[in-house]
Structures are given as structure tokens and as C-alpha cells.
Amino acid sequence: MRAALAAVLPPTWSRGNPIDIIGDAPVERYTATLKALLDDRSAGAILFLHAPTAIVHSEDIARACVPIARQGHDRVLSCWLGDPSVSTARQIFEAAGVADFETPEEAVRAFAMLSTLREGRTLLGEFEAKQLLRAHAIPAVETVETVAVAPTAAAAADAAEALGYPVALKIVSPEITHKSDVGGVCLDLADAQRVRSAAAQMLQRVTAERPEAHIAGFTVQPMAQRPFAQELIVGASIDPLFGPVLLFGQGGTAVEVLADRAIGLPPLNRALA
Numbered sequence: 001m002r003a004a005l006a007a008v009l010p011p012t013w014s015r016g017n018p019i020d021i022i023g024d025a026p027v028e029r030y031t032a033t034l035k036a037l038l039d040d041r042s043a044g045a046i047l048f049l050h051a052p053t054a055i056v057h058s059e060d061i062a063r064a065c066v067p068i069a070r071q072g073h074d075r076v077l078s079c080w081l082g083d084p085s086v087s088t089a090r091q092i093f094e095a096a097g098v099a100d101f102e103t104p105e106e107a108v109r110a111f112a113m114l115s116t117l118r119e120g121r122t123l124l125g126e127f128e129a130k131q132l133l134r135a136h137a138i139p140a141v142e143t144v145e146t147v148a149v150a151p152t153a154a155a156a157a158d159a160a161e162a163l164g165y166p167v168a169l170k171i172v173s174p175e176i177t178h179k180s181d182v183g184g185v186c187l188d189l190a191d192a193q194r195v196r197s198a199a200a201q202m203l204q205r206v207t208a209e210r211p212e213a214h215i216a217g218f219t220v221q222p223m224a225q226r227p228f229a230q231e232l233i234v235g236a237s238i239d240p241l242f243g244p245v246l247l248f249g250q251g252g253t254a255v256e257v258l259a260d261r262a263i264g265l266p267p268l269n270r271a272l273a
Contacts, residue, residue: 001040008032027064038072045111051081062089066096077107144221151217153199157192159220166190166223175213180253182209188223
């Protein structure tokens with residue numbers, strides 16, 4: 001996809017997300033960029049964000065782009081900044097059935113809601129959460145490698161052999177948030193036979209405890225030996241009244257029993273934290 005974008009954009013384009021097509025962009029640069037993104041399904045959802053310039057009229061951009069955006073209507077969200085100067089452009093997109101939002105934040109929230117509705121869940125699994133942290137260059141996720149495998153004892157044992165013993169084995173299910181409550185965690189497994197046995201028993205136990213849950217697989221990790229380490233919980237959420245909130249406190253299997261935690265509203269400086 002980057003190669004396709006580089007072919008239609010000037011050398012000074014952002015080469016990353018968000019894609020900056022440069023302020024002097026003519027209509028053709030808008031259409032070529034939008035087409036390149038829609039031609040690649042890996043691009044996912046696309047937020048078309050425009051603020052008016054003196055180079056080209058917003059309505060000209062809208063008329064040229066709307067046939068392309070209409071073809072990918074399930075992936076394209078739009079935000080025309082500068083009302084009323086972009087009102088005609090907004091009307092063109094809305095008339096074509098392309099979702100339009102007053103602010104970029106509203107568009108992002110709308111896409112997040114669509115994703116939640118599609119999968120029926122609001123939480124990331126452990127493996128997904130670590131991928132998100134890694135994407136934001138948070139180094140803590142590198143301390144323990146996590147491998148996701150299919151829900152079979154053989155797949156778990158193969159991953160353990162590659163990682164080295166001892167290992168931790170955990171169940172992966174979008175319906176199971178607290179794995180320990182259903183016996184979905186086994187620690188300090190010292191060889192392949194123990195991994196296979198633990199995986200088979202875990203599948204049987206979890207299926208009996210939560211028959212409605214879809215078992216997506218296992219995660220396998222090298223066993224982290226940290227004497228005297230303090231287990232912590234760190235969380236983030238978006239409250240409908242307060243907006244983003246951060247949580248910090250004592251972690252571990254008794255996190256909900258102890259309720260030793262603090263909640264703060266970002267931005268937090270060191271003193272407030």
C-alpha cells in the first residue's frame with residue numbers, strides 16, 4: 001500500500017498514518033489517494049479529513065471523490081472542517097450516503113462503536129492488548145514474549161518447545177475476561193508432556209464451566225520468575241460523562257476483592273499521578 005501511495009503523492013508526504021497529502025494538493029491527489037487506500041483491504045476504515053484551502057474549492061474535491069467513496073461506503077468516514085465554508089462539500093457526501101461527522105473525534109468514536117457492535121465485545125484480549133502496547137512503543141510488553149496458538153494441546157506444546165521451559169499457559173476466549181476464575185491459567189509447566197496435559201484439561205474444564213464461550217486458542221509464555229515483584233493493574237477507559245479515565249492499583253487474581261486502586265482524569269502530571 002505504501003508503494004501505491006508513494007506513486008501518487010509528492011516525496012514530502014507523511015509516509016505514515018495519518019496520511020498527509022500536503023496542503024497544495026489538487027483534486028487529482030485526493031482521488032488517487034482515496035482510490036489507493038480503498039484498493040487495499042488491509043487499510044481498514046478510512047477517515048477522509050479535509051479543511052478548506054485557497055488551492056482548490058472543497059466542493060470540487062467532494063464531487064470528484066464521492067464516486068470513489070460511495071464504492072467503499074462501508075469503510076469511509078468523512079469530516080469536513082470549516083463550516084459553513086464546507087457545507088456544500090458535506091452535503092455532497094451526505095447525499096451519496098457517506099457518513100459525515102462534525103469533528104474527527106466523533107468520526108473515530110463512531111468507527112469504534114461499529115467495531116464493538118460487529119464483534120459484540122468491548123475488551124481486548126491479552127495478545128491483542130500487547131500488540132496495541134507494542135504499536136505504541138511501550139517497552140513493558142517485550143519482557144515476556146507471548147505466542148498465540150490454536151486451541152489444541154499439540155499447538156501449545158509446539159509453542160512451548162520453541163520458547164523454552166518453564167512456560168505459562170492461558171486460555172484465549174473473547175467471552176472470558178478473568179481466566180483464573182474458570183481454571184484458564186496454568187503456570188510453571190516444565191516440559192511438553194505437562195503442557196499437553198494442562199492444555200487438554202484446561203479445554204475440558206473451561207468448556208464445562210463456560211459452555212457458551214468460544215475458545216479461540218491459547219497463549220504460551222516463558223515463565224517469568226520475579227521474587228518479591230509487585231503485581232499491578234493499569235487500565236484506561238472512556239467514561240460517557242468524564243471522557244478518558246486511567247486506573248492504577250494492585251493487580252493479581254484478587255484485584256476485584258482488594259479494590260486497592262485509584263482513578264484519575266488525564267492529562268496527569270507526575271504530581272497528580
